[in-house]
Amino acid sequence: MHKDSSRLQIGILGCGPIAQAGHFDAVRKARNADLYAICDRADDLREAMQAVHQPQAAYADYDAMLADPKVDAVIVAVADQFHVPLALKALAAGKHVLVEKPLGVTIEECDSLGAQVEASGLVLQVGNNKRFDPGIAYARDFIQAEMGERMALKAWYCDSTYRYAMTDNVQPIMRTSAAALRPAGDPKADRRRYYPLTHGSHLVDMARYLMGEMVSVQARLVEKFGAYCWFTAVDFADGSVGHLDLTVAVRGDWEEGFTVYGEHGSVKARVHNPWFHKTSEVECFSSKDGVYRRPLGEDAHTYKRQVEGFAEVILQGVAQRGATAVDGAAALRALVAISRSVETGERVRLADVTGGV
Numbered sequence: 001m002h003k004d005s006s007r008l009q010i011g012i013l014g015c016g017p018i019a020q021a022g023h024f025d026a027v028r029k030a031r032n033a034d035l036y037a038i039c040d041r042a043d044d045l046r047e048a049m050q051a052v053h054q055p056q057a058a059y060a061d062y063d064a065m066l067a068d069p070k071v072d073a074v075i076v077a078v079a080d081q082f083h084v085p086l087a088l089k090a091l092a093a094g095k096h097v098l099v100e101k102p103l104g105v106t107i108e109e110c111d112s113l114g115a116q117v118e119a120s121g122l123v124l125q126v127g128n129n130k131r132f133d134p135g136i137a138y139a140r141d142f143i144q145a146e147m148g149e150r151m152a153l154k155a156w157y158c159d160s161t162y163r164y165a166m167t168d169n170v171q172p173i174m175r176t177s178a179a180a181l182r183p184a185g186d187p188k189a190d191r192r193r194y195y196p197l198t199h200g201s202h203l204v205d206m207a208r209y210l211m212g213e214m215v216s217v218q219a220r221l222v223e224k225f226g227a228y229c230w231f232t233a234v235d236f237a238d239g240s241v242g243h244l245d246l247t248v249a250v251r252g253d254w255e256e257g258f259t260v261y262g263e264h265g266s267v268k269a270r271v272h273n274p275w276f277h278k279t280s281e282v283e284c285f286s287s288k289d290g291v292y293r294r295p296l297g298e299d300a301h302t303y304k305r306q307v308e309g310f311a312e313v314i315l316q317g318v319a320q321r322g323a324t325a326v327d328g329a330a331a332l333r334a335l336v337a338i339s340r341s342v343e344t345g346e347r348v349r350l351a352d353v354t355g356g357v
């Protein structure tokens with residue numbers, strides 16, 4: 001495994017499922033980062049992960065990890081409700097932050113975090129790992145450079161009832177702990193809130209990444225046989241339109257993808273479940289030469305590539321491809337607007353919403 005001579009020293013907060021399935025492996029494999037420290041309040045979980053991943057330091061206390069001068073940046077891999085307060089602590093300690101999606105659970109807390117990022121001069125990136133799928137990145141670059149004016153987007157994200165049969169085979173066997181620190185109550189119990197936050201956050205970020213700012217939405221929700229289907233009509237700031245389909249879960253395979261229509265071409269993408277580390281099948285057609293282009297994207301470990309992208313911004317000062325705090329706040333605003341539209345049946349402007357989903 002190749003490692004650069006200059007590497008970001010990362011401390012990961014949280015030894016839960018996303019750290020075990022994604023971040024530990026991603027940071028250890030990233031060419032420009034090291035897994036310097038891990039942190040979890042649950043002793044049994046932290047000790048088990050310490051034995052497997054061999055970080056140089058392990059902390060039960062987040063403040064103690066933040067006080068370690070060898071930590072350059074932290075990955076905040078804890079429950080959504082903790083993201084903003086714990087990301088703020090990291091910034092106050094002078095650490096760069098890669099925080100899991102969604103950025104937060106209220107628009108106000110996301111905006112206040114954005115202001116702190118701006119004031120700090122530090123880098124904050126949201127864990128919208130799909131931006132680092134080589135096929136999706138290629139599609140975005142094609143749209144920006146080749147496609148001319150955008151006209152329309154259709155995008156879908158449909159979780160599958162067979163999802164755990166698929167992902168359990170490729171993920172490590174998860175360690176759990178009765179001592180894990182979680183928010184009060186069960187934030188996952190209300191599916192009308194939890195699914196948009198956990199899955200919809202990927203879909204709206206993808207829509208913004210490809211099409212730019214969203215101005216308003218009109219959404220409908222159908223609930224049948226324990227499944228939830230949000231169909232959302234979108235107006236984008238550049239005058240283009242969109243249709244977003246969030247369905248959890250389809251009685252079929254994982255279905256994710258998008259189509260974009262533009263002035264000088266079009267894009268089609270079939271996106272795979274991220275745990276397969278398989279590049280999206282993307283075809284970009286240019287009417288300038290009448291040719292379809294399709295990237296191979298041999299390395300589609302999106303969790304590793306998002307860490308590499310994050311480290312490059314900090315170490316080399318390259319432009320940030322990952323979602324910023326402003327992107328994270330705008331994504332949450334879109335999700336809140338979708339929820340308000342479902343409740344009222346009206347078209348809702350993103351600029352008018354407050355609070356959470």
Ligand SMILES: NC(=O)c1ccc[n+]([C@@H]2O[C@H](COP(=O)([O-])OP(=O)(O)OC[C@H]3O[C@@H](n4cnc5c(N)ncnc54)[C@H](O)[C@@H]3O)[C@@H](O)[C@H]2O)c1
Binds near residue numbers: 018019
């Ligand atoms: N990008 C993706 O594909 C993807 C996939 C799954 C989950 N996620 C996101 O990852 C996040 C975390 O998910 P999870 O299921 O791993 O969470 P989890 O709540 O199961 O685990 C978090 C761990 O962090 C520890 N912890 C929390 N606060 C702490 C503190 N202040 N100090 C020390 N330890 C603390 C807990 O003890 C727990 O072990 C969520 O926001 C989720 O949306 C992202």
